[in-house]
Amino acid sequence: NAGVTQTPKFRVLKTGQSMTLLCAQDMNHEYMYWYRQDPGMGLRLIHYSVGEGTTAKGEVPDGYNVSRLKKQNFLLGLESAAPSQTSVYFCASTRGTRAYNEQFFGPGTRLTVL
Amino acid sequence: KNQVEQSPQSLIILEGKNCTLQCNYTVSPFSNLRWYKQDTGRGPVSLTIMTFSENTKSNGRYTATLDADTKQSSLHITASQLSDSASYICVVSAGSSNTGKLIFGQGTTLQVKP
Numbered sequence A: 001n002a003g004v005t006q007t008p009k010f011r012v013l014k015t016g017q018s019m020t021l022l023c024a025q026d027m028n029h030e031y032m033y034w035y036r037q038d039p040g041m042g043l044r045l046i047h048y049s050v051g052e053g054t055t056a057k058g059e060v061p062d063g064y065n066v067s068r069l070k071k072q073n074f075l076l077g078l079e080s081a082a083p084s085q086t087s088v089y090f091c092a093s094t095r096g097t098r099a100y101n102e103q104f105f106g107p108g109t110r111l112t113v114l
Numbered sequence B: 001k002n003q004v005e006q007s008p009q010s011l012i013i014l015e016g017k018n019c020t021l022q023c024n025y026t027v028s029p030f031s032n033l034r035w036y037k038q039d040t041g042r043g044p045v046s047l048t049i050m051t052f053s054e055n056t057k058s059n060g061r062y063t064a065t066l067d068a069d070t071k072q073s074s075l076h077i078t079a080s081q082l083s084d085s086a087s088y089i090c091v092v093s094a095g096s097s098n099t100g101k102l103i104f105g106q107g108t109t110l111q112v113k114p
Helices: none
Strands: A004-007 A010-013 A019-025 A031-037 A044-051 A054-057 A064-067 A073-078 A087-094 A109-113 B003-007 B010-014 B019-026 B030-038 B045-051 B056-059 B062-067 B072-077 B086-094 B102-104 B108-113
Touching (some): A004 A087, A019 A031, A019 A087, A044 A064, A073 A087, B019 B086, B019 B108, B045 B056, B045 B062, B045 B072
Parallel strands (some): A010 A109
Antiparallel strands (some): A031 A044, A087 A109, B030 B045, B030 B086, B056 B062, B086 B102
């Protein structure tokens, strides 16, 4: 099992450019999440999905869109990148929401917006 | 507002020594508390998960405690090793959530020196 994988690992964008981050999991998990991690702050939830074809907004959704067309994939899109979106992005997945269901994280994507 | 606060922000100890990291939370209703380890440049990895009925849980040299009355948790690391150098994140799940959403602390950065 590869677990949770993310592509790309690094990316540099210019302000106004668009891009898509891909998250894939091979654990047949229903729930998937996108977080961003900024220095001195805890991980913050951008968007999440409780199943194939469903998405919902998290704590900091502005400027991002997501899609979950296939159960194993969760895509995060930046339509018009801004310097404030410079961050490390983590994807996570879990089987369910019961207490002992662990969230498994991907290795992260480091994004810089100039 | 649901919050998770960790202390200290950073810590330096010598190899072989013990240390204790602290976590205070104001999350209601409480479901479970997790400690994650995040190595530099990697995604967080779960160390322990505790529900309100559990006071302590161990994972090798890591022992987490939970006091649901005072809303405090600690992570004790015994006989530290160089590989323990990482960020340790306290995470709380709210009981009312059926979406698996988690509330993250900002982390404690631990450096173990030889």
